[in-house]
Amino acid sequence: MASTATSLFSLPLRVVIDAVLPPRCPGCGLIVDGDDRFCAACFGALQFLGPPQCACCGVPLPHDGDAAALCGACLAEPPPFQTARAPLAYGGAARQVVLALKHGRRLHLARLMARTMLRSAGTLPDDAVIVPVPSHRWRLWRRGFNQAAEIARQMARQADRPLLVDALIRVKPTASTRGLTRKQRASNVVGAFQVARKAAVQGRAVVLVDDVMTSGATVSACARQLQRAGARHVAVLTYTRALPDRIEHAGPEQFGTAAV
Structure with a gap:
């Protein structure tokens, strides 16, 4: 011995x-x-996402074309962010990583997620600040942490950019998205977010970070507030995104979350 x-x-x-x-x-x-x-x-x-894709929201396009091509949804109603990118489609092992961080408290996975997201994003602007999608204080109290903030913290370290974990706040809780349509999901987050540090984002490129993008309602609501506060550019970065044919009527039983 x-x-x-x-x-x-x-x-x-x-x-x-x-x-x-x-x-x-x-x-x-x-x-x-x-x-x-x-x-x-x-x-x-793993289903990796990349070109050909919408120049704005990043959704896969059915054929190669102009790098500036937009999907039908972005043409019909331009989002309040300039770009949204995710390296992986939601499902399989990527889904397990998201759930293990969010519900399994495996916080070390935020490092893997941040690194993969940064590879998808490329070099961030010199003036970029990193802002996580906030949790409401009630959910933060129940879970003990905000998974988006954990990913953003790792991203800030790896990219050497400032982290503004308190720039955005969620001022009201949102209901479950089970069975909601896209329009209902958008209505669900109206008035849910406020910019708490306007001077910190004014004139800056903001990288808005979350774990999953489903319909885009949450990140759009956040981006809209950041734009109103004077951000010059808002880029959304998530680890995964649900592809359009998997979003409508999807609820927490599919995505493991009430986020939209």
Whole structure:
């Protein structure tokens, strides 16, 4: 026993930690060969998003074309943000990561999510500030943390940009989105957000961070307030987004959240 203890103490700390608590796939829990890595099966099942996509909201487009092409929804009703991007479609292992952070309190996953989101976004503007979508104080009290703020905190560290965790506040709770249409989801968040630090966002590029974008109602409501407060540019970054054919009538049982 003494020789075993001696040999353990002679090993690098990382080796000892991996022996006792080996890194696991964030999607299925299978032991993998490094932190924040998916197993081959989960990685292969991830649906990465990218061109061809709407230049504004980032939704996939059916064919290659002009990089400035807009989807029908953005043409009909331009969103209050300039761009919205997510590296992954919501579902499978990506969904498990979102739920493990939000409901499983696996806060270390925010690091993986932030890194993946930054790769999708590219270099952030020099004057960018990072602002998370806020939780209402009641939900924050029940859960103990805001998952968007955890992701934003990691993003600020990795991108070396200022974090304004209190720039936006949620002034009223919102109802469950179970069974709501897009228009009802938009109505659900009317008046829910306010900018608490106008001077901090005025004239700046704001990176608005959340874990999931479903109908876009929540990020649109936030972006609208940021624009009114004087932000020169609002870019939405989420880890996943629900594709349009999966949104209508989707509720918390599908998305694991009441966010919209």
